[in-house]
Amino acid sequence: MNLLIIGAPGAGKGTVSDRIINDYELVHVSTGDMLREAVKNGTPVGLQAQGYMNRGELVPDEVIHDIIVERLSRDDVDAGFLFDGYPRTKNQAVDLDEILKQLDKKVDCVIDLDIDDEDLIKRITGRRLCPDCGEIYNIYYKPSKTEGICDKCGGTLIQRKDDNPDSLKVRLEEYHKNTQPVIEYYEKMDIVRHVDASMSKDEVYDSVKNILEGLY
Ligand code: ADP
Ligand code: ZN
Numbered sequence: 020m021n022l023l024i025i026g027a028p029g030a031g032k033g034t035v036s037d038r039i040i041n042d043y044e045l046v047h048v049s050t051g052d053m054l055r056e057a058v059k060n061g062t063p064v065g066l067q068a069q070g071y072m073n074r075g076e077l078v079p080d081e082v083i084h085d086i087i088v089e090r091l092s093r094d095d096v097d098a099g100f101l102f103d104g105y106p107r108t109k110n111q112a113v114d115l116d117e118i119l120k121q122l123d124k125k126v127d128c129v130i131d132l133d134i135d136d137e138d139l140i141k142r143i144t145g146r147r148l149c150p151d152c153g154e155i156y157n158i159y160y161k162p163s164k165t166e167g168i169c170d171k172c173g174g175t176l177i178q179r180k181d182d183n184p185d186s187l188k189v190r191l192e193e194y195h196k197n198t199q200p201v202i203e204y205y206e207k208m209d210i211v212r213h214v215d216a217s218m219s220k221d222e223v224y225d226s227v228k229n230i231l232e233g234l235y
Pocket of ligand 2: 149170
């Protein structure tokens, strides 16, 4: 089973993906995580990507193409994969089809996490993360007990560089302009399932799980 998860920034792609991975044997491939890792390590891809990412713009398709081809060359993806945050442009979607055809694979289902921009803004600008253990907080919805300190491990909470109002505005524009057409592209293949992502994490995951149970 090969899945894609699509949604605006803050829709909850990361949370849903973690739960799917926990329950199903799929390899989680997040281009956002891969790019952040590359930036942290100062690799050539990271150096190319970091300016775009900080501004909230999409990283060029060629850069993404290379990291996807590299990732799909590893054997672990034969068990099935979950792509999170990719494809994000119609061009990437067409490209992915070609890459997969060569590998005798295809996309089986696209999960679209649907949510209004207003909800996203609070989720994103309030988001804080612990760099040490990965725990995610939100100053509005899920504050840590002591401001700025991780409840789990005592780490100092940080904000993602692109979780500021200016970058978020660009990310939302990019989403509507470039990623909405990706959903339409897969609609034509009749493999998209929409989920209301404004509900609680548990409710969202219940809907996703219902969809997946129907596929397996
Ligand atoms: P979010 O969906 O919350 O913006 P991601 O972690 O998915 O977070 O992506 C963060 C940033 O990484 C994006 O704003 C963009 O700059 C870059 N990025 C991630 N995936 C892609 C992709 N498939 N194509 C182009 N840029 C990407
Ligand atoms: Zn922590």
